[in-house]
Amino acid sequence: ARRSVTWAIWLIGLFYLLSLVLGYGAGALVGPTQILEAPGGVNSAAPLLANALGGPILMGFISAVAFATILAVVAGLTITASASFAHDIYANVIKKGKVSGPGEVRVARITTLAVGALAIIGGIGVQGQNVAFLVALAFAVAASANLPTIIYSLFWRRFTTTGAVMSMYGGLAAAVILIVLSPVFSGGDTSVFPQLDIAVFPLENPGIVSIPLGFLLGFLGSLIGPKNEDPRKAAEMEVRALTGHGAEKAVDH
Template sequence: MNEWLTTVGSSISAAVVEIESNPILNMSIFAAFVAVTMFIVVRASRNNRSAADYYAGGRSFTGPQNGFAISGDYLSAASFLGIVGAIAVNGYDGFLYSIGFLVAWLVALLLVAELMRNTGKFTMADVLSFRLKQRPVRMAAALTTLAVCFFYLLAQMAGAGALVSLLMGIDGAVGQSVVIAVVGVVMVLYVLVGGMKGTTWVQIIKAFLLIGGALVMTIWVLAMHGFSINTLLESAVAASEHGDKILGPGLQYSNPLDFLSLALALVLGTAGLPHVLMRFYTVPTAKEARRSVVWAIWLIGLFYLLSLVLGYGAGAMVGPERILGAPGGVNSAAPLLAEALGGPVLMGFISAVAFATILAVVAGLTITASASFAHDIYANVIKKGKVSGKGEVRVARMTTLVIGALAIVGGIGVQNQNVAFLVALAFAVAASANLPTILYSLFWRGFTTTGAVMSMYGGLGSALLLIVLSPVFSGTETSVFADIDIAVFPLSNPGIISIPLGFLLGFLGSVLGRRKEDPRIAAEMEVRALTGHGAEKEVEH
C-alpha cells in the first residue's frame, strides 16, 4: 500500500512539473484585475470630501458589506499563501496558524470590537486617550500602531513579490526585488486615490473572489481524491519526505515553549491590530457593527476550514520539494496547486485573487498607519487640534508615500520568508503593545496615563528587542540576516515574554504612578463603550 501511494505521489508530482506556466496569460489576468479595481477605486473616491470620508468611508457601509470587508481585510496573504504553504510543507503544525487566526478573531469580537466602535472615533489612539492625557498616550499609541502596521506590511510585500515573481517566471533576488518595488508603487496608488471607501470596495470584491476561489479549489481537490479526506492525507504523506509526521505535531515546532509563544501571539494579537479595529468605524450604528461581526465570523470560519484541504492538497499534488524550489518558496503553494488543478488559466485567476488579497490588506494597513500619524501625531500632538480636515488628509497622503517606501525596502529584506510567520510577529507586537492598554482602558477605571505609556512602550520595546535577539533575525539559514549571529533568545516568537510584560507594566504603572485622571470621564467611557450611548452623536461630528 505504501509503495503504491509513493508511486502515485511521485506520478502526480511529475505530472505537475511538466505543466508550463504562461506568463503572458497570467499577467493579462493580473493586469485586467488591476484595471477593474482601479476603476472602482477612482469611482469610490469621488465622494471623499472630509476626513471621515477618507478615514472611515463616511460611515456609510451596511453590516453585510462591512462583514465582507472585514473578512477581506483579515484574510491576508498569510491566510492564503502562507498557511497553505505551511500546511503543505509542515502539515499539522502549519494548520495551527488557521486555528490561531480563527480563535483570535473570536477573542477580538467578544472583548474589544463593538466596545471600541461605540466610542465613535477614527483611530485606536482616540479610544485610548479618551479618559487619559492626550499627548503622551496618543504618541505612544501612534508609534505602536505604526510598528504593527510595518511588520504586517513586510509580510504582505513578501507575499506580493513571491506571487508576481511566480506569475512572470522571475527568479533570483534582484528580479524579485524589482517586482516588490513595482507592486509597492501600484498599491500605494490605490490608497492615495481611493481612501477608505475605495479600499473597502476592493476588500469586498476580494472576499468574494478569495472565498469563492478557495471553495472551488477545495471541491476540485476532494473530487480528485474521491471526496475522501483519508485518501487526500495518504497522498500527502506519500509525497512528503517526512512521511506520516506531517499528520502530527512537532515537525516545525518541536519546542513546546516556541509553540506556546506562537499560540499566545496569534490568539491575543488580533484584538490589538489597528487596521482590523478601524473597520468597525465604517458602519453608522452599533447594530450594523454587530451584523458585520456575524457575517465576518461565518466567512472567516469557512475559509480556515478550506485551508486544511488546500494545504494538504498542495502537498499531495505539487509536492514540498517543488513548492520550496519555486520563486517565493513556501508562499507559492496555492498558485502551484491551482496550476496542478486547472493549468495556467486557473493559476492566473487564483494568483490575481491572491494579489487582490495583498492589495486590500496593504491598503487597509497603509490607511491605518497614515491616519495614525496624521490624526494622532500631527493633528493632535504637534498641532494640538488646530488643523483643518483637509490639512490632516493632506498629511495622511504624504505619510502614505513614506510608508510605501519603507514597506518596499523592508519587503526586499524579507524575501522568501513565510508570510504567515511574519504576520505572527506582527500579532506578537500588537498583543504586547496594544492589547493590554485596550483592555485596561475599557474595563479598569483605575488605569492611568502612566500605566498606558509604560504598557505600550514596554510591550513594544520588549517585543522588538526579543525579535532582534531571536533566530528570526540572525544565526540560521532562514534568518533575515543569515551572515551574522546575535541570537541569544531561543524562541522564534517573543509573545510568551512580551505579552505578560505589557500587562504587568500597565498594572504597575497604574498602581504605583500618580492618579490624576477624572473618574467621571472613565465612567462616561464605560457607559458609552457598553451601551453605545453618545457614540452616534460623536459620529455626526
C-alpha cells in the first residue's frame, strides 16, 4: 500500500504538472487574445491548442475525452457521496445501525438527487470561472481534510482517533473559511460575488495554509488525545487502511 501511494503521488503530480505545459503551449501557439475571445474563455485553451496542433480531428478527440472524463467523475462522486451518507451517516450515526437494506438504498437515492441539485446550483453560481482553478480549489479542500489523515495512518503508528478527527474537521473548516474570505469569493471583478467585499485572506487558494494546518492538528490531536484505545481495534483499522480488507462487508450490508 505504501509503495502504491508513492507511485500514485508521483504519477498524479507529474500529470498535473502537464497542465502548465498545456497552458503555456496554448498561450504560445494560439495566443491569449484568441483564447479570451473564444466562447469558453480561458476554459477553451485546451481545445484550441488541439485544433492548432491536429485540426478538427484532434480537437474532436480531446473534446470527447473531456466529456467522458467529466461524466465519469461526476457519476463517481455522486455515487460515492450518496453511498457514504446513506451508510456512514444515516445508517450508523442517525439510526445507530437499526435500518433495513431497502431503507438505506432509499436514502441513497434521495441523497443522489440532493447532491445533483446542489451541484447544478453551484455550477450556475460559478459560470464564467476558470474550471482548472475551481478544480484546484476542490483539490485544496479535499487535501486539507483527507491528506494528513491518509499519510499519518500509513506511516505513523502513534496516530490516534482524536488526531484523525481534529485533522479532518480542522483542515476542512480552515480550507472552506479561507476560500470564503479570499478574493475568489468576493471583492473582485472575477469573484463569485463581486458585489460583496469580505476578502481579508490575500491568497486565492488556501492549500498552502490549510494543508499544513491539517497535519499540525493531526499531530497535536494524537499527542493530547486518549492513548488507551483498544489495540485490537487499532490493529483492525491499520489492516483496513493498508489493504482495504473488510470494505466488502460494508458494501454487502
